[in-house]
Amino acid sequence: MKNNLMITAILIIIIGAGSFFAGMKYQQSKRPSIQDFQAMRGERQGLGNNQRPAGLAMVRGEIISQDEKSITVKLPDESSKIVLISENTKINKASEGSLADLKTGEQVMINGQTNSDGSVSATNVQVGVNFGLDRERSNNQ
Known part of the structure; x- marks a missing residue:
């Protein structure tokens, strides 16, 4: 038992x-x-690995020309990108900015939609911050 x-x-x-x-x-x-x-x-x-959603773009660099509806940005790789600006585009600095803040020679970071012609329609522009571009340029030289 x-x-x-x-x-x-x-x-x-x-x-x-x-x-x-x-x-x-x-x-x-x-x-x-x-x-x-x-x-x-x-x-x-709708993404693969480490990709942005289709059509979204981020542009950063120096404004090299501008008019009332667009700016041209020189990218860190020395190419350029046309960015379309509308009344709906938010332009930011350390505080809220305006179209008058977009000046040739100014450093910018832009978010927006890529157009079929390769230009970008901006939804947001950050103005006046270096974003590490000097370091990137010195590494590329």
Whole structure:
């Protein structure tokens, strides 16, 4: 009788431990990985790895010319980009800015939509901050 009780207790412990281990393994197989979350985020936004949503652009550099509706920005790689400015474009400095703050030679960072001709329609322009461009230029020379 003592033997039967001992065997039953050992079997209960083994079955309990086995069930616990199997439950842990099952839970691990159901836990989403970081790659799963990144894949879901990319699918939801229409993105691949480390890409911006289609049509969104970020431009940074020095204003080299301007008119009432656009500015041309010299990029760190010495190329240039035309950026279209509208009345809906927000222009920021350390405080709210205006179109008058966009001056030739000024450092800018621009967010907007890429147009079919390669220009960018600005939604936001940050004015007057270097954004590390001097460091980037010295590294490229």
